[in-house]
Amino acid sequence: MPEYKGMVQPVRATLEEMRKIHIEPVPDELKPEKAIEYLDQIRKKFRSFVMAMESCTKCGQCAENCHTYLGTRDPNNIPTNRAELIRKIYKRYFTLEGRWFGKLVGAEDISLDVIEQWYSYFYQCSQCRRCAHVCPFGIDTCEVTFIGRQLLHWLGITPKLHASVGAAMERVGNHTNLPKPGIVDTLEFMSEEIMDEFGVEVEFPVDKPDSDIMYIPSSADFLLNPYTLMGAGMFFTYIGANWTIPSTVTEAGNFGLLFDQYWTQRGNVMRLLNAAQELGIKKIVWGECGHGWRAAKMYIPSLADRPVRWPIVHIHDEIANMIRNKELKLDPSKNSKPVTLHDPCNYVRACGLNENMRTIIRAVTTDFREMTPHGMDNFCCGGGSAILFDDPEMYQRRILLSQKKAEQVRATGVGKNGDGILCAPCSICKAQLYPMVEEHELGVEVKGLVDLVGKALVWK
Amino acid sequence: MKLLIGQILPYITVTLFTLGILYRLGRWAGARIIHNITLSPWLQTNGQVAVRIGSEAFLFRNLFRFDLALWAGAFLMHFALLNVLGGHIVGFGFLGEQFALIPGLGISPELSKEMSNLLGTTFGILLFLCLLYLLIRRLTLTKVKQVTKPSDNLWLIYLLVLVGVGDIMRLFEQSFGVEYQLVRDYIVALALFKPVVGMELLNNGFFLVHFLLVQILLIVFPFSKLMHLFGMFAERWIVNRVYKDPAPGLPNVDVAAARAAGIGLPSDAAEEGV
Numbered sequence: 001m002p003e004y005k006g007m008v009q010p011v012r013a014t015l016e017e018m019r020k021i022h023i024e025p026v027p028d029e030l031k032p033e034k035a036i037e038y039l040d041q042i043r044k045k046f047r048s049f050v051m052a053m054e055s056c057t058k059c060g061q062c063a064e065n066c067h068t069y070l071g072t073r074d075p076n077n078i079p080t081n082r083a084e085l086i087r088k089i090y091k092r093y094f095t096l097e098g099r100w101f102g103k104l105v106g107a108e109d110i111s112l113d114v115i116e117q118w119y120s121y122f123y124q125c126s127q128c129r130r131c132a133h134v135c136p137f138g139i140d141t142c143e144v145t146f147i148g149r150q151l152l153h154w155l156g157i158t159p160k161l162h163a164s165v166g167a168a169m170e171r172v173g174n175h176t177n178l179p180k181p182g183i184v185d186t187l188e189f190m191s192e193e194i195m196d197e198f199g200v201e202v203e204f205p206v207d208k209p210d211s212d213i214m215y216i217p218s219s220a221d222f223l224l225n226p227y228t229l230m231g232a233g234m235f236f237t238y239i240g241a242n243w244t245i246p247s248t249v250t251e252a253g254n255f256g257l258l259f260d261q262y263w264t265q266r267g268n269v270m271r272l273l274n275a276a277q278e279l280g281i282k283k284i285v286w287g288e289c290g291h292g293w294r295a296a297k298m299y300i301p302s303l304a305d306r307p308v309r310w311p312i313v314h315i316h317d318e319i320a321n322m323i324r325n326k327e328l329k330l331d332p333s334k335n336s337k338p339v340t341l342h343d344p345c346n347y348v349r350a351c352g353l354n355e356n357m358r359t360i361i362r363a364v365t366t367d368f369r370e371m372t373p374h375g376m377d378n379f380c381c382g383g384g385s386a387i388l389f390d391d392p393e394m395y396q397r398r399i400l401l402s403q404k405k406a407e408q409v410r411a412t413g414v415g416k417n418g419d420g421i422l423c424a425p426c427s428i429c430k431a432q433l434y435p436m437v438e439e440h441e442l443g444v445e446v447k448g449l450v451d452l453v454g455k456a457l458v459w460k
Numbered sequence: 461m462k463l464l465i466g467q468i469l470p471y472i473t474v475t476l477f478t479l480g481i482l483y484r485l486g487r488w489a490g491a492r493i494i495h496n497i498t499l500s501p502w503l504q505t506n507g508q509v510a511v512r513i514g515s516e517a518f519l520f521r522n523l524f525r526f527d528l529a530l531w532a533g534a535f536l537m538h539f540a541l542l543n544v545l546g547g548h549i550v551g552f553g554f555l556g557e558q559f560a561l562i563p564g565l566g567i568s569p570e571l572s573k574e575m576s577n578l579l580g581t582t583f584g585i586l587l588f589l590c591l592l593y594l595l596i597r598r599l600t601l602t603k604v605k606q607v608t609k610p611s612d613n614l615w616l617i618y619l620l621v622l623v624g625v626g627d628i629m630r631l632f633e634q635s636f637g638v639e640y641q642l643v644r645d646y647i648v649a650l651a652l653f654k655p656v657v658g659m660e661l662l663n664n665g666f667f668l669v670h671f672l673l674v675q676i677l678l679i680v681f682p683f684s685k686l687m688h689l690f691g692m693f694a695e696r697w698i699v700n701r702v703y704k705d706p707a708p709g710l711p712n713v714d715v716a717a718a719r720a721a722g723i724g725l726p727s728d729a730a731e732e733g734v
Contacts (some may be wrong), residue, residue: 043491044490044491045491045492045494046491046492046494047488047489047491047492047493047494047694047698048493048494048495048497048698049491050487050488050491051488051691051694051695051698052695054484054487054488054687054691055687055688055691055692055694055695056685056688057612057685057688058604058607058608058609058612058685059523059530059534059604060530060601060603060604060606060607060608061522061523061526061527061530063603063604063606063607064527064603065526075606075607078603078606078607080607081606081607084607095683096683097611097683097684101611103610104609104610104611104614105609105610105611106609106610106611129499132499132699133499134522134525134526135522136516136520136522136523136534136692137516137688137691137692137695137696138499138516138695138696138698138699138700139695140497140698140699142497143497195726199726200724200725200726201724201725201726202724212710212711212712212713213710213711234724237723237724238715238718238719238723238724239710239713239715239718240713240714240715240717240718240719240721240723241710241712241713242712282711282712283710283711285710298495298496298497299495299496301496302494302495302496303495311706311707312706313705313706313708317705317708318708318709318710320708321708321709322715327715327716328715329719348500348501349499349500350497350499350500351500352500352501352502352703352705353500354500354501355501376499376500376501459724459725460719460722460725
């Protein structure tokens with residue numbers, strides 16, 4: 001169902017697919033009533049949500065600061081209006097002003113149409129938090145769409161993409177349905193590639209007991225972004241680390257954050273903690289994945305069901321630290337093409353990776369150019385929160401959502417000669433930007449940051 | 461009618477205002493901060509948090525950074541409002557002679573009254589103009605029109621009337637103004653639950669309307685968007701807090717030793733390297 005009353009919508013998971021992720025969809029005629037029931041439960045728990053519902057003054061500042069609105073000019077894609085889709089219901093059922101003054105304050109009765117609106121617009125939000133960053137009050141629309149998507153999930157409305165990823169994660173421990181033999185094969189192949197291309201011997205230990213470091217790569221790095229994983233392998237080998245990749249969690253991402261922060265997200269956290277315990281490791285190092293890093297860094301402490309004994313750090317943190325300590329010998333001339341950095345939203349607004357990414361990129365490239373704006377003010381690539389839908393209508397939306405990013409890249413001039421590099425160290429950014437740099441004809445190649453580090457390492 | 465507005469309603473107003481605010485704050489406090497959603501780059505000390513929240517709340521930092529035109533209107537409006545409210549308290553409290561009480565300046569009570577009048581008039585007019593500016597903004601800018609609900613405009617109109625009436629009393633003091641002494645005695649009597657004096661104040665139609673509008677505003681305040689006064693701090697308290705990264709450094713890693721041993725180099729190349 002790509003459209004509903006003129007609204008674009010992602011293809012939905014089928015009944016079977018919903019059951020696989022432990023949800024029994026609510027029949028349509030009961031959906032409105034159940035939606036109110038679930039909303040009532042959840043609003044009493046999350047203050048971030050209550051404040052988003054109750055303290056907006058509609059000043060309009062978020063509008064021009066949202067890449068979704070800039071790209072589509074759809075009023076419902078203005079962050080406060082997107083939140084209003086649920087706020088109008090919240091007001092109507094849970095506030096005095098809404099009950100007394102109704103339409104005057106924008107309150108509205110629940111209906112199936114409203115739920116369909118939620119599905120359309122909450123899955124056009126990239127949950128990039130730029131609106132929270134610019135809002136005078138700090139209201140986080142991301143918290144609203146998280147909860148909106150949670151309600152939809154409980155009602156049985158989840159995009160096919162997200163549901164299938166949730167199921168794959170539960171089945172094999174990654175999003176791409178890659179089983180352990182496939183993982184081992186791919187890694188062996190990567191070792192050969194590294195030998196051929198860089199002339200160094202790199203092994204990727206899988207499930208090695210008594211390792212010191214457990215590295216969690218993004219599963220997309222096995223197939224789509226091999227140089228990121230190869231770069232990580234080269235880095236760990238270079239520093240002589242006793243490291244391993246757990247076959248049960250070959251996934252830095254956690255789609256639970258994006259559609260089901262209860263069962264799915266928590267389940268993935270437990271899976272990770274089990275793997276860490278079984279392998280007897282000392283520290284967990286995270287690979288390049290924006291939402292996944294946020295889920296790991298900021299949510300594991302509040303989702304874990306036991307004390308977390310392992311510090312969890314990002315590979316960029318460690319590389320930057322070693323660069324500052326002058327422990328790595330790097331040759332930036334190995335990456336001499338013009339480079340610009342796309343800041344993954346979750347890194348810069350939710351995980352504080354801002355400076356470390358720059359420490360690295362300045363050390364491994366010769367022609368680094370900043371975008372405007374950048375860092376915490378950066379715009380999303382348009383794929384944030386995995387709205388990477390492939391059906392034709394949604395794909396057209398993705399092109400619109402990446403428009404702002406395309407303008408930014410073009411303004412840096414890195415792609416002028418068609419040989420620029422757009423460094424986007426996040427699997428979702430990469431997946432969005434691979435096709436989008438073609439659609440917008442930007443003349444750049446999309447790469448991760450660890451890719452560039454791997455290339456720049458000087459081995460002797 | 462005058463008895464109702466002048467002697468009964470004030471008690472109802474104060475009660476509903478207080479209880480209403482407690483109700484709303486209780487509602488907010490009842491829900492928890494479940495996950496850590498603080499915005500990065502991280503603030504490192506509580507001092508930094510105070511500065512951040514303070515600069516957002518009192519200087520409107522984000523509006524300044526991202527929308528200067530809105531900042532100008534919103535900041536001046538709130539700044540004027542703060543001064544007008546403060547002016548009501550000290551102006552009536554000290555009968556306009558407040559500046560004469562500041563030691564060392566040598567301001568006479570007469571000069572103080574004039575200063576008080578001038579400041580009150582200035583901020584009153586500024587407040588009115590800013591409200592008007594914000595209303596025009598709501599009615600003309602597409603993006604703001606698209607997010608505006610009828611109540612948003614009604615609030616601005618309501619405040620314009622309320623402030624406008626106040627301004628008329630200031631600007632045409634001879635004809636429509638009130639005597640400070642009377643107002644002070646009236647309020648003091650109300651506050652101390654004493655028999656009310658100064659009811660003749662309410663014969664002034666402008667004062668009656670101004671006073672009534674203020675009371676209605678205070679009654680509705682806790683249930684309306686005006687609660688953003690408190691929402692500001694409650695929301696900022698969620699997204700602006702101290703966070704410290706875990707220490708970097710990988711266990712049992714000695715890069716110098718690893719490089720000296722030539723780890724990763726094919727065996728023949730390693731020998732060459734040594």
